[in-house]
Amino acid sequence: MPTSLPFYTDYVKIEQSSSNTDNKRVKTAFEHAITYFGKTSADLWLTYLNYLKQRQSLDFMTISRIHSRALHTLETMIVLIFQIFTWTNQNGLQSSSVNTAADDYASKLLHTIRLLESIEKRLATLELFTYVVKKKKPSKRNFYLSKIKWWIKTAFYDLDYLQDELRVLLQHQSIESTTDEEIHRGSPASRPMKPLIITRDxxxxxxxxxxxxxxxxxxxxxxxxxxxxxxxxxxxxxxxxx
Incomplete structure (x- = not known):
């Protein structure tokens, strides 16, 4: 693995600014790094992701964000031709994502399942065709690109599921916080009862x-x-x- 290549210094900047909102710094570092491979090559992100696997200092969320950017880069490189959703922060999960209509979510889920089924059928066809014609590079390219698309779409399907789980956990956490406040608040003070006189006066x-x-x-x-x-x-x- 070419860890001594100069573009790794630019990716160190991306790594350091991944927790910040300095998008200009990340964009500049990415433009400097991508010049070493070319704008239509996927070797840049593949090499960098292999480099990240050996890094023990990065937390899970940072690596997940970098992988998410890698998938979006594959879309830019015309490897992934369908639209990919964008990750939202916790505030977005609590506000806009919670208000998403149920029918929109159902249609999106149905579209994802149908797309995965179509990619799987295409993979089966291309796999048979690749075994028959082993020397043709276009058939191999279509086969491996379809595999990449299938794995990317599967990854985003799992990310959608994790996003829903995170939304449920945040709602459960907010409900628990409100119930704790009500418990610690205590019951209001009761008024003293008036004496009851049975006789007339x-x-x-x-x-x-x-x-x-x-x-x-x-x-x-x-x-x-x-x-x-x-x-x-x-x-x-x-x-x-x-």
Whole structure:
């Protein structure tokens, strides 16, 4: 692998600015690097991607972004003839991507599946034709280009799936944050209840206790004691006997 080629110094700049938004710097470095191979050659990105595989200092997201740029470059080089979607950041996933209509997503998914099926049929036909005519370079070129298209489209199909998974995770995270805030907020303070008076008025409750007609207000001994004080014990005895 030609790691000593001068275009690697330009790709170091691309690597360092991959986390920033300095697109001019990346574009300038890419223009300097692509002059060493030619504008219609895919060897530039293939060599650089092989170089990235041996780098342990890069994180997964940085390598993914560089691979995404490589796929878009293949589209520019007329290797990939169909349209490729663009990656969005997390803010885009939370705002514009969430508002995507379901029918648009279904039509896009159906188009992707049909395109993969057509590429697979073409690959099967070209593979048989390549075995029959092994010396013709155009047939080999069409065969390998179809394989590249199939793998690129499969990769973007998986990226679409990962994008949907990321959208679901972000929505779940936002729901959990709102529920945590509601839990820590606590329940509002309740108002004290007003006392319930069963009797008609407050003075009646003071005289007749709780106000229930069947509830006794004195004991039996107290009842007879009140009669004895009034001198009516004889009359009570007569009433009991009769």
């Amino acid at each position: 407050l003075s009646q409750s003071k005289v007749f206790s709780a106000g229930y007609p069947s509830m006794s207000t004195m004991t039996i001994d107290e009842f007879y004691e009140s009669f004895s004080q009034r001198g009516l014990r004889v009359w009570v005895w007569i009433l009991i006997v009769t």
